Amino acid sequence: MKLNRTALAVILAAPMAMAHAAALTVTPLVGMYTADEPSGAKIDDGVYAGLAAGVKFTDSLALEAEYGKSGDTKLLGGHVLFSPESFQGATLSPYVLGGFSRSKISSTPYVSQDTTMDLGAGAFYSLTDRLSLRGELRAVHNSDKSLTNYLAVVGLQLAFGEINEPTYAPEQPAPVKPEAYIPADTDGDGVVDANDRCVNTPAGWEVGTDGCPLDSDKDKVPNSIDECPNTPLGQPVGANGCPMDDDKDGVINVNDKCPATPANEVVDDKGCTKTVTIAKTEKIEEKINIVFDSGQAVIKPAFEKEVAKIADMAKANGNAFITIEGHTDSSGNPAKNKQLSQQRADAVRMKLINDFKVDPARVTAIGFGSSKPVADNKTAEGKAQNRRVIAVLTAEKQTSEVQKVTKPAAKKAAVKGKKKGKKAAKKK
Structure with a gap:
């Protein structure tokens, strides 16, 4: 019981402590209250009338103190109202409510004073910048007696003042520094012209500290266009940096023992035509x-x-x-x-x-x-x-x-032959 009273006092005191930093709201409320009657008690309930005063810190957060009466029941409480940021500035803004109330029931011969926990949800419908309609459903739970009462209210909320915006010192322009001298780099390779021995290197090529294209395998083909960057030292290469293979048999010249193999013959790892022995x-x-x-x-x-x-x-x-x-x-x-x-x-x-x-x-x-x-x-x-x-x-x-191994005839030639045949047939 002592804990509940302390929590209620904090909620009621919060609007006063922070009123200087936020807008104030006043909301007359009217609605219906249903009481869950304890054993042996007859409680008059029905129409509820109340008044809420609050502090609105932001469009999302507010604290409110509320007093209301319904028949034999009087309620004095404090609540926190929270509305999602995604609804800020919208005409219809939903919210959830939570807090505590002190209830007093005077129904002769039954008299009771208890602390309740309040949970609810509602929505504001904006009429003007300062005036909004409010509707809310709330559950009022008495944990001491394990009773739950329900409250449905509508109201008209009036706001006074404005939310204080933080003030900032005007931003001072940064001091203008004198432009530093930037040495010229004509080919944009990251090596300034004064140190660049190859001042016309194509854009994007890898270069060394002297500004010349890198050639890791020393085959005189720069890395940036070398398709075979690990060619053994001393092997002749073509424009693409790959070892030469004059007869296009897949065995490079330096390893090819038969450098003039016909194009249609299959070769071994020495570049010579493979043969097979056929039994007859x-x-x-x-x-x-x-x-x-x-x-x-x-x-x-x-x-x-x-x-x-x-x-x-x-x-x-x-x-x-x-x-x-x-x-x-x-x-x-x-x-x-x-x-x-x-x-x-x-x-x-x-x-x-x-x-x-x-x-x-x-x-x-x-x-x-x-x-x-x-x-x-x-x-x-x-x-x-x-x-x-x-x-x-x-x-x-x-x-x-012993016969030589030859490659299969190219399919393209066969296809061309078929096409020619079809054309001849059409002409006929």
């Missing part, structure tokens, strides 16, 4: 012709070398296959001729296997009888040619070829 398969075919006597399936000594030749080729090519075809002339029974032709083919096959150790799985013998003559069977000479065995060797030989 060649088909080998060899034929031998062995002639037999009529009705015989015995290989004549004269044909031993032919059999040996085909055997040697088979051994030299491990993937070789030999097909042996047996044939007869048209004399005799066709069935017997076919059997004889098979015997002749088998004779050559077994010679290759037994005498020359050729893999049996790689030798095939087929008898065709007289079905495939190569000469006229009406003559003795023709019949002799038809009594034959043909051995055909087939093999694949693996070889390699």
